[in-house]
Amino acid sequence: MTQLLPTAPAVLQARRLCRVYPVGRGPFRRPALLRALDEVSLEVAAGRTTAVVGESGCGKSTLARLVAMIETPSAGALEIDGIDALAARGSRRRDLRAAVQMVFQNPYASLDPRKNVRRLVEEPLLIQGRLTRAERHEAVAAMLQQVGLRAGHALRYPHQLSGGERQRVAIARALVLRPRLVVADEPTSALDLSVQAQVLNLLLDLQLAADVAYLLISHDLPLVRLIADAVLVLYLGRTAEQGAADAIFERPLHPYTRALLAAGPRLEAMAPRRQLPPPGEPPSPLEPPPGCAFHPRCRYATAICAVQRPLLRPLAGRLVACHHAEVI
Amino acid sequence: MPLLDIEGLRVDFGDRGRPLAAVEEFDLRLDVGAVRGLVGESGSGKSVAMLALMGLLGPDARIAADRLHFGDADLLALSRGARRGLLGREMAMVFQDPIASLDPCFRIGAQIEETIARHERLGRSARRERALELLRSVGIPAPASRLAAWPHQLSGGMCQRVMIAIALACRPRLLIADEPTTALDVTVQAQIMGLLLDLQRRTGMALLLVSHDLPLIAETAQRTSVMYAGRIVEERPTASLVARPRHPYTRALLDALPERHRRGERLAAIHGSVPTPGARPAGCAFHPRCPWARPRCADEAPALLADGDGSVRCHFPLDPGAASG
Numbered sequence: 001m002t003q004l005l006p007t008a009p010a011v012l013q014a015r016r017l018c019r020v021y022p023v024g025r026g027p028f029r030r031p032a033l034l035r036a037l038d039e040v041s042l043e044v045a046a047g048r049t050t051a052v053v054g055e056s057g058c059g060k061s062t063l064a065r066l067v068a069m070i071e072t073p074s075a076g077a078l079e080i081d082g083i084d085a086l087a088a089r090g091s092r093r094r095d096l097r098a099a100v101q102m103v104f105q106n107p108y109a110s111l112d113p114r115k116n117v118r119r120l121v122e123e124p125l126l127i128q129g130r131l132t133r134a135e136r137h138e139a140v141a142a143m144l145q146q147v148g149l150r151a152g153h154a155l156r157y158p159h160q161l162s163g164g165e166r167q168r169v170a171i172a173r174a175l176v177l178r179p180r181l182v183v184a185d186e187p188t189s190a191l192d193l194s195v196q197a198q199v200l201n202l203l204l205d206l207q208l209a210a211d212v213a214y215l216l217i218s219h220d221l222p223l224v225r226l227i228a229d230a231v232l233v234l235y236l237g238r239t240a241e242q243g244a245a246d247a248i249f250e251r252p253l254h255p256y257t258r259a260l261l262a263a264g265p266r267l268e269a270m271a272p273r274r275q276l277p278p279p280g281e282p283p284s285p286l287e288p289p290p291g292c293a294f295h296p297r298c299r300y301a302t303a304i305c306a307v308q309r310p311l312l313r314p315l316a317g318r319l320v321a322c323h324h325a326e327v328i
Numbered sequence: 329m330p331l332l333d334i335e336g337l338r339v340d341f342g343d344r345g346r347p348l349a350a351v352e353e354f355d356l357r358l359d360v361g362a363v364r365g366l367v368g369e370s371g372s373g374k375s376v377a378m379l380a381l382m383g384l385l386g387p388d389a390r391i392a393a394d395r396l397h398f399g400d401a402d403l404l405a406l407s408r409g410a411r412r413g414l415l416g417r418e419m420a421m422v423f424q425d426p427i428a429s430l431d432p433c434f435r436i437g438a439q440i441e442e443t444i445a446r447h448e449r450l451g452r453s454a455r456r457e458r459a460l461e462l463l464r465s466v467g468i469p470a471p472a473s474r475l476a477a478w479p480h481q482l483s484g485g486m487c488q489r490v491m492i493a494i495a496l497a498c499r500p501r502l503l504i505a506d507e508p509t510t511a512l513d514v515t516v517q518a519q520i521m522g523l524l525l526d527l528q529r530r531t532g533m534a535l536l537l538v539s540h541d542l543p544l545i546a547e548t549a550q551r552t553s554v555m556y557a558g559r560i561v562e563e564r565p566t567a568s569l570v571a572r573p574r575h576p577y578t579r580a581l582l583d584a585l586p587e588r589h590r591r592g593e594r595l596a597a598i599h600g601s602v603p604t605p606g607a608r609p610a611g612c613a614f615h616p617r618c619p620w621a622r623p624r625c626a627d628e629a630p631a632l633l634a635d636g637d638g639s640v641r642c643h644f645p646l647d648p649g650a651a652s653g
Binding site: 056162193194195198201219221226227259266278281282 | 516542544580597599
């Protein structure tokens with residue numbers, strides 16, 4: 001994928017990440033294996049945005065958790081700033097954890113209601129334990145200002161803030177350690193419509209100011225189209241298509257990417273009926289279909305799709321896993 | 329005669345001395361078989377207005393209206409029992425979270441039959457037959473075996489199809505769908521919207537689609553009402569609402585959509601946040617956030633006035649095509 005964004009060095013390099021969960025099926029049966037993520041590779045360039053899209057159950061949140069080192073992959077390699085994140089131990093590991101931070105979807109749930117704003121933003125600094133109390137308070141004050149909160153907000157509690165202000169606090173908390181990468185899991189979808197744009201603008205401003213890269217998990221394709229440099233489309237834990245956002249939005253080559261793009265509503269009053277959405281829903285990752293996981297819902301599927309799993313291969317400036325990508 | 333005729337609906341919560349108005353001066357007319365959109369953010373009062381119309385609000389809500397007619401029935405004059413008789417038979421509702429809306433302790437078939445049994449005198453086998461036919465009409469594969477399924481065995485999209493089947497069990501004349509696809513994936517969302525419109529056309533029922541998703545409403549509804557802070561601020565045919573919004577709030581919502589921007593552009597954000605019902609500003613509720621506000625907007629609350637092909641609640645409606653301020 002290095003050929004896609006040659007200018008910026010990679011802050012995150014993940015190769016063939018797998019995550020398998022054992023799923024209990026009762027006390028006397030062996031647990032089944034759920035492949036939540038199956039050989040997914042991805043690269044995020046410094047200061048750029050890579051978006052992960054796909055339906056629920058496609059593995060996007062699992063990928064986010066692996067990248068943020070909340071969970072360990074079952075197999076694969078993960079490098080952050082060129083350092084092997086899976087082998088790192090002790091202080092080295094702590095440094096890497098500081099380099100990757102997360103912003104969650106719901107700021108109502110992700111902030112401890114018993115801590116005030118100053119304490120919430122200070123907490124990551126306390127855990128890192130490098131700064132004195134005075135330095136920490138200075139850093140918190142500077143961070144609050146950067147996310148557009150006033151000094152008066154520092155002593156308030158989450159319930160005294162609006163949804164947009166809460167998400168600003170969550171963003172301040174993530175950025176106060178000056179991370180290289182922020183994993184943002186649907187950062188605006190729980191916010192009021194009229195506030196979403198403010199928070200997005202803030203994320204874009206901070207990216208420029210702090211040179212931070214984003215791994216954006218989102219189902220909002222118009223949003224992804226607007227801010228992502230690269231896109232990874234997941235289906236049932238596998239990569240369907242990935243590459244530069246321009247190429248993929250201009251001309252999606254995987255039938256699933258096409259279906260996703262066609263499925264969203266368009267802002268045209270009484271638009272002619274959209275292209276029919278793919279029938280059915282994603283199958284259970286416990287029993288993925290043989291061959292291409294998308295073939296039971298795919299209008300272009302032929303005999304080979306039901307038997308042979310398509311390899312991820314380069315085509316027209318991106319990677320795509322489809323037997324028929326040339327003719328679609 | 330319209331199917332639904334609401335004028336001056338008001339819903340108050342809290343102390344009688346210090347009432348909190350969730351909905352005020354709410355007007356809505358819906359013709360037989362029409363599709364209308366109702367757009368608003370969380371806290372705008374759209375769901376409260378719909379629950380008041382359905383008679384589903386708790387005793388702490390006080391409902392008043394100049395007019396609240398459904399067909400030839402005056403809903404305010406009806407007894408509780410008569411009101412209940414309308415629910416499910418004449419007017420039905422589909423909610424946002426389909427998994428929470430189904431009772432986890434009963435099989436799918438039993439939950440559909442319950443609605444039928446409540447309103448129609450049908451034998452057991454006839455009820456079962458109707459339930460099967462309903463599941464088929466909402467596109468559930470292998471419907472016969474699904475009758476015996478438990479809610480937890482179905483996906484969110486399938487649960488929403490079941491909820492739609494229950495809502496349609498007695499062929500209502502009005503279906504209110506409150507964020508029916510917000511909890512679902514985009515591909516499933518498209519399927520469910522297609523299904524709702526299909527059923528609407530086939531049965532001739534009226535559809536009132538409530539959502540915060542302006543693009544979704546735009547491609548679905550013939551006319552659209554926009555709510556802000558408990559009041560309707562603009563109402564007109566959807567095509568002209570989207571192309572030539574007259575209320576600054578409608579305009580700002582449209583301008584903030586990612587699809588209206590190019591890569592690398594900052595979004596045209598609306599500053600500030602939605603006021604809570606207890607702290608709504610005097611004058612026009614939108615004036616502190618409105619780039620076009622003038623002194624009069626802070627002093628005097630505007631009324632909803634007829635305006636071209638619809639109506640607008642603004643002292644200084646925008647000129648179509650004017651640059652944003």
